[in-house]
Amino acid sequence: MRLTKYARVSLCVFVVLLLATSAWAESYRSFHKGVRPLGMGGAFTAVANDQNAIDYNPAGLSRTEGVGLGILNPMVAASEDSYDLYNDFDDIDQNDTAEVAELLSKYVGDNFHVKVAADIYAGFRVGGAGVMVAGVGRGVADMAIRNPTYPELYITSDVDYGGQVGVGYELPMVPGLSLGVGVKALNRESIDEVYTAVDIADDDFEDTLKDDQKDGSDASFDLGMIWSREVEGVTRVSLGLAGINIREMDFGEARDQESQYNAGVAFEQTFFGFTLTEALDYHDITDNLAEDDSTEKKLHMGAELTFPMILAVRGGLSQGYYTAGATVDLTLIRFDVATYGEEMGVYSGQKENRRYVAQVSMGWSW
Template identity: 35%
Template sequence: MKKICAFLILILPTFIYAAEYPYFMKSTKALGMGNAHYTINSDQYSAFYNPAGLAFNKDSRVDILNPQFDMGKNAMDFYRDAKDTDWESESEIAKLIRDNIGEYQHAGVSLFPAYYNKNFMIGVFGNARLNAVPRNKVYPNIETEFFVDRGITAGFAGKFLNNDSLSLGANVKLIERESLVETYTAADLAKDDFDQIIEDDLESGTGILGDIGAIYEMKSLPMNPRLGTAVNNIGSTDFGDAKDMKTTLTLSASISPQILFFESDIVIDYVDVTKAYDQDDDLGKRIHVGAELRPTNLQFFALRAGINQGYPTFGASLDFNILKIDYAYYIEEVGAYAGQWDDERHMLQVTLGF
């Protein structure tokens, strides 16, 4: 058990000094298209983007099992090095840290089984993620930030005005959070009671947060332009040292042109307009652009691409109704501004439902 905990601390969630944008859950589909999703989302992930998107669901669906795996390239390289490390030896752990100095490590896993239809969604979610950065060749240590979020969410949405051009939605999330923000030395990681050290360092809290959103469709215009907005994480929490979340405002716009034999969506999001978070004070970190292409006669297949915080992303999905497979390659900015410190990642999600 100690080896497992030590490995997780070294390769999983976000850093004390780094500036990754805080979140509860992310959509694999959205990340494939630059994490731009606020005017086209229509599944359970509306609860973490724009709940007005629920109004665009055409059918009812139950996702029974949908594990999502997220890992950075640096973490994959670290894992290969870690397999040959003696976790009882301080010197070997110190060497492992020195060999990976300054390399941002990220990994995570989540589940979000849910039921959703045209106007309603309810689901339970869980997400564990870890980021870590090895530091200091003279006195090797690793700065870590670890989150475990779990809870239940439910949302409603509807269409209004004479031609159903205005969609409004809202949802509520009941959340329990555990987090850890600490620096561990090689000596700490080699201790027999390292499991207990982690347990003592974990902080916990609960919260009730809501989201509201709107999407306006200009149906009389070509390519069905949409304008959207969402206010996320409204309410109060008792997370305390487990890290509170701030209320944010996002603006979004999209079009859906027919391109030859493809249906498409093209989206741009401007996240955290009011700069609630220091992590995204830079304009480049708050801009997300993406596109999705679907062959008109092959609706089970989709290709995605985008720009996430100035970096390219791409993704793809196969949807056989009972079985869905989604993949996304993306780069996350973990520095204070776009272009400072990038972390290359892969996300895979397999969904069973009907």
């Protein structure tokens, strides 16, 4: 079956990831958000005890036991109306400027988000240290439609590929204190452009997208700390600090990735084979990720209940919006889902962009 011109374009847009920015302010551009942390409201700096530690706090790698392996981990995320927009684009006459303009007008003020990732990783212990090596393959895109009189499509997208290495070590002379370091080297391909209905209806729009794509490469490092202590045998308290991209990543003509500093606290209780974890984070302490400095947008809190076998459920608040998630772990295959709200305005509660995430992981956890 021969694809129409816009079917080809829209597939290119979605696969190479070109979807979602904000109507008023761009969402916080964290390097990566894992499904489990998203279900917990993004509060993971002091929790970090699985493969997500390499992105949230490398000190958490000290908690790894045995060997962990992620052979295939496809992850897909999309905002609430992304599928409807895709279908509407595919249904119109893609060569008709008036139809394209009408469709853009229908979605003026809306924001859309798409992300895909397919990382692989191996985690193991070397002496007293936890080590993780990962291959990175991620793409995220944001799109917004603005200007009711003459609708314009604002597209920003980043496609990253490369590698990461992280090491976490618990200091024997200071019980409960773990330090970690991570190093990443990445290539990035970005688009940050505005398109009119005339541009989109043009026969050469695919070529325009390719011409507007900028690329570059860079390396950076992360540092982390977690201090944990048992309190009267009732709960385990952990304090965490993490600096992500401490050297801001300069990708040349592609979009840069700013430094981010986060702090968090977590509490963990175990009873009858269940584990309950509560966590609170404050992200972007130095205001690097966005132009606004809204305190509410930086607050993340959540909880996780892990059952004796197979199941874990999560809930929380992120930027003032509810989050929820769950894991079904069948040892060699794991299913993770989550939903969360991203604030697109300049303060919490102004404009929510509801998103849904799913991941299937083949391998085994620590």
